[in-house]
Amino acid sequence: MKVVDIRKDGIDGIRKHENEEISVTGCLGERYIGCGMKNGIMHIAGTPGNAIASYLDGGSIYVDGNVQDAAADTMNAGLLAVNGSAGDALAYGMRGGRVYIRGDAGYRAGVHMKAYVDRKSILVIGGRTGSFLGEYLAGGIIIVLNLDERKDITGYFCGNGMYAGTIYLRTQCPPVNLSDKLITRNVGKEEMESVIRPLVTDFASVFSLSAAKCLEGRFMAVEADKSKSYSQLYAAV
Amino acid sequence: MRRYRIRKDDSCVSCLRCVSECSFGAITASENRTLVFHHDKCVDCQRCVSFCPAGAIYITEDENRFRENSVFRKDDISEIILQAETGGVLLSSMGAREKNIPVYFDRMLLNASQVTNPSIDPLREPMETAVFIGQRPEKIQRDKEGRLINNLPPHLELKTPILFAAMSYGAISLNVHKALAAAAEELGTYWNTGEGGLHESLYPYKENTIVQVASGRFGVHETYLNTAAAIEIKIGQGAKPGIGGHLTGRKIIGDVSRTRMVPEGLDAISPAPHHDIYSIEDLAQLVMSIKEATHYRKPVMVKVAAVHNIAPIASGIARSGADIISIDGYRGGTGAAPKRIRDNVGIPIEFAIAAVDQRLREEKIRDRVSIIASGGIRNSADTVKAIALGADAVSIGTAALCALGCHICASCHTGRCAWGIATQDPELTKRLDPEKGAKRLVNLMNAWTREIKEIMGGMGINSIEALRGNRMALRGVALNEKELEILGIRYAGE
CATH class of the missing domain: 3.20.20.70 (Aldolase class I)
Incomplete structure (x- = not known):
């Protein structure tokens, strides 16, 4: 596998090997790694900077450490797997592909993710998230596992303004401050097997975790109350 | 709330073109091809006026309107009533129509050359607009x-x-x-x-x-x-x-x-x-x-x-x-x-x-x-x-x-x-x-x-x-x- 020292070769050094499997070493805050990448496999050691995997259009990026803000911004396809935690505004406007975070995600994760028919954006977070998770969600699936069983799985204002898609939380209690335009429900066996199990099993395999442990306990789904559409707020003049 | 009134004059040939052109349901036809005007649905888009082959359709502001005073204009009153009925945020489109805010372009005038620094004839001289x-x-x-x-x-x-x-x-x-x-x-x-x-x-x-x-x-x-x-x-x-x-x-x-x-x-x-x-x-x-x-x-x-x-x-x-x-x-x-x-x-x-x-x-x-x-x-x-x-x-x-x-x-x-x-x-x-x-x-x-x-x-x-x-x-x-x-x-x- 080709090794690229980012401090020596810079982002351009990565671009030269876009369609290959490479190992990127020495990351210390460099931004825009994998921006617009279409193919290839990248293993990153160190701490990449903001906007990693923005506009990612294919291929896979594995990060040993943490990622910072705006990771997977407007990502279209491919995989971003982070063995640590992610900063704020993770997977903003994501259109497709998978983002797996082994640890926590900061504020505003999964805002305005999308889906169309069979094409779904998938965000799985092993830890917990900050506030505003999945705001304005337009489609796709967010799963938060809270594997360390900490209090408050999502922070405040989870799913505010969402109008499609589903947020699955491995918890028995609905998040605090949930909008009255959202509904919560317990996930049944069929949905557990057809939707959550395949995604969580894939997530667990990427980080060599026990899928059974990740799936322990009850899951709750947060969705938009479709009977309360935004058009009801308005009166056309 | 009725804002406009639809009328036709004697030159109407009952072709019903206005019916097919109106997308707001403001003009329909009865079984005997008589036009029926639903004034409250008209938005004054002028589609029927433009396509009437006889020029027989007229859209005017409705004569029956709220009594205004120096503070409350007709739109103010109708909007209060609409919001009282619906509880909704007023939704509209196109640009601002507030008449009391001047269009400042209209208060600026452009210069032109006279005698000195002669003007240039664009029909004769190259003019660069790129x-x-x-x-x-x-x-x-x-x-x-x-x-x-x-x-x-x-x-x-x-x-x-x-x-x-x-x-x-x-x-x-x-x-x-x-x-x-x-x-x-x-x-x-x-x-x-x-x-x-x-x-x-x-x-x-x-x-x-x-x-x-x-x-x-x-x-x-x-x-x-x-x-x-x-x-x-x-x-x-x-x-x-x-x-x-x-x-x-x-x-x-x-x-x-x-x-x-x-x-x-x-x-x-x-x-x-x-x-x-x-x-x-x-x-x-x-x-x-x-x-x-x-x-x-x-x-x-x-x-x-x-x-x-x-x-x-x-x-x-x-x-x-x-x-x-x-x-x-x-x-x-x-x-x-x-x-x-x-x-x-x-x-x-x-x-x-x-x-x-x-x-x-x-x-x-x-x-x-x-x-x-x-x-x-x-x-x-x-x-x-x-x-x-x-x-x-x-x-x-x-x-x-x-x-x-x-x-x-x-x-x-x-x-x-x-x-x-x-x-x-x-x-x-x-x-x-x-x-x-x-x-x-x-x-x-x-x-x-x-x-x-x-x-x-x-x-x-x-x-x-x-x-x-x-x-x-x-x-x-x-x-x-x-x-x-x-x-x-x-x-x-x-």
């Missing part, structure tokens, strides 16, 4: 052999200083986008996708396309960014500064749903802020990530609404690495906006242009960015005045739609546009022929460009770029001293 939009290098650099180093950042070249403003697929129909794209290509200028993505059938127009990245990120992906001449980050819009967008589910069908990646029939929301932008540094990061994704080959624009502190905001944008600032004024149009926001938030574009140009000059960063002004540009004279105030170019939205048939009935938000413009109903969208539409847009722009050349010639100027920020070319009338000071112009007679 402008280059983007960053300009701070200095000319040469290598050791004295050869010029090409350090010109990516830029746009416009053959006329007018672009088509951002209007999204969804808010308007694909046929409108087709007409705009084809016209932009023929004219050597640019059209703007707005925030609803770019339909694949328009990829061939990439050299004349500006794609937009807004808070909802609709239709944004790597191919989209690279299928464009420039990318515009939309922060705000003149018709609704500070708030997000709302596309009614009625307009989200078929390809609109697919292009935006939102479910059919559900209202699509654009959040008010970009959730990854909380500072100029964050904006700079988005600018640079787009440049990374497009390999630094395309200029990046930032569009903001003209608001109170627009000058320092523009200064921040200029320092963010953006190449172009697009400023949309108080009268800017929209496919849907809360009426109170549309009519009460923001500042007129005339002040914004002058304030921003002045501030960037004072900070010696004017050449780092170009300025595109929009929001109520109605004709070639407004264009020239905007450039003399300090804009590099203007963009037009409402004027372009008028060229395609729009009669500014301000009913875009209903999705029932009878002219096939602001609708996704297949029966209505086919009313607009994109080829004919493109021809009309080309005619309009060519006419304006000829007028611009005549105005320039009259001033003794043969290059539109020489007029940029030349406020000595303007004089004010009916303006107070503060207005003159901000606009940076003298009073007529001075």
Whole structure:
């Protein structure tokens, strides 16, 4: 596998090997790694900077450490797997592909993710998230596992303004401050097997975790109350 | 609430064309082919009037109206009643119509040469209306052999200083986008996708396309960014500064749903802020990530609404690495906006242009960015005045739609546009022929460009770029001293 020292070769050094499997070493805050990448496999050691995997259009990026803000911004396809935690505004406007975070995600994760028919954006977070998770969600699936069983799985204002898609939380209690335009429900066996199990099993395999442990306990789904559409707020003049 | 009254005169031949043309259900026919007028449904779009072969239809304001006093006008009263009945936020479209806010373009007059510095005849002399939009290098650099180093950042070249403003697929129909794209290509200028993505059938127009990245990120992906001449980050819009967008589910069908990646029939929301932008540094990061994704080959624009502190905001944008600032004024149009926001938030574009140009000059960063002004540009004279105030170019939205048939009935938000413009109903969208539409847009722009050349010639100027920020070319009338000071112009007679 080709090794690229980012401090020596810079982002351009990565671009030269876009369609290959490479190992990127020495990351210390460099931004825009994998921006617009279409193919290839990248293993990153160190701490990449903001906007990693923005506009990612294919291929896979594995990060040993943490990622910072705006990771997977407007990502279209491919995989971003982070063995640590992610900063704020993770997977903003994501259109497709998978983002797996082994640890926590900061504020505003999964805002305005999308889906169309069979094409779904998938965000799985092993830890917990900050506030505003999945705001304005337009489609796709967010799963938060809270594997360390900490209090408050999502922070405040989870799913505010969402109008499609589903947020699955491995918890028995609905998040605090949930909008009255959202509904919560317990996930049944069929949905557990057809939707959550395949995604969580894939997530667990990427980080060599026990899928059974990740799936322990009850899951709750947060969705938009479709009977309360935004058009009801308005009166056309 | 009835606002208009439909009438017909004796020349009506009962062909029922008006019935088939009315998309709001305001005119129907009884079994014996007698016209039935539903006045309360009429929006005064003038479609029936335009297509009546006998010229027999008339739309007038209804004589029966609320009794006004010096404070409460008829609209105030009818809106109170509507909100009392529905509890809803008033939703409207197109630009602000507040009559008490002056159109400042009408209070500025242009200069012309007399005796000295003779005027130029544009029919005889070459007149340059082309402008280059983007960053300009701070200095000319040469290598050791004295050869010029090409350090010109990516830029746009416009053959006329007018672009088509951002209007999204969804808010308007694909046929409108087709007409705009084809016209932009023929004219050597640019059209703007707005925030609803770019339909694949328009990829061939990439050299004349500006794609937009807004808070909802609709239709944004790597191919989209690279299928464009420039990318515009939309922060705000003149018709609704500070708030997000709302596309009614009625307009989200078929390809609109697919292009935006939102479910059919559900209202699509654009959040008010970009959730990854909380500072100029964050904006700079988005600018640079787009440049990374497009390999630094395309200029990046930032569009903001003209608001109170627009000058320092523009200064921040200029320092963010953006190449172009697009400023949309108080009268800017929209496919849907809360009426109170549309009519009460923001500042007129005339002040914004002058304030921003002045501030960037004072900070010696004017050449780092170009300025595109929009929001109520109605004709070639407004264009020239905007450039003399300090804009590099203007963009037009409402004027372009008028060229395609729009009669500014301000009913875009209903999705029932009878002219096939602001609708996704297949029966209505086919009313607009994109080829004919493109021809009309080309005619309009060519006419304006000829007028611009005549105005320039009259001033003794043969290059539109020489007029940029030349406020000595303007004089004010009916303006107070503060207005003159901000606009940076003298009073007529001075």
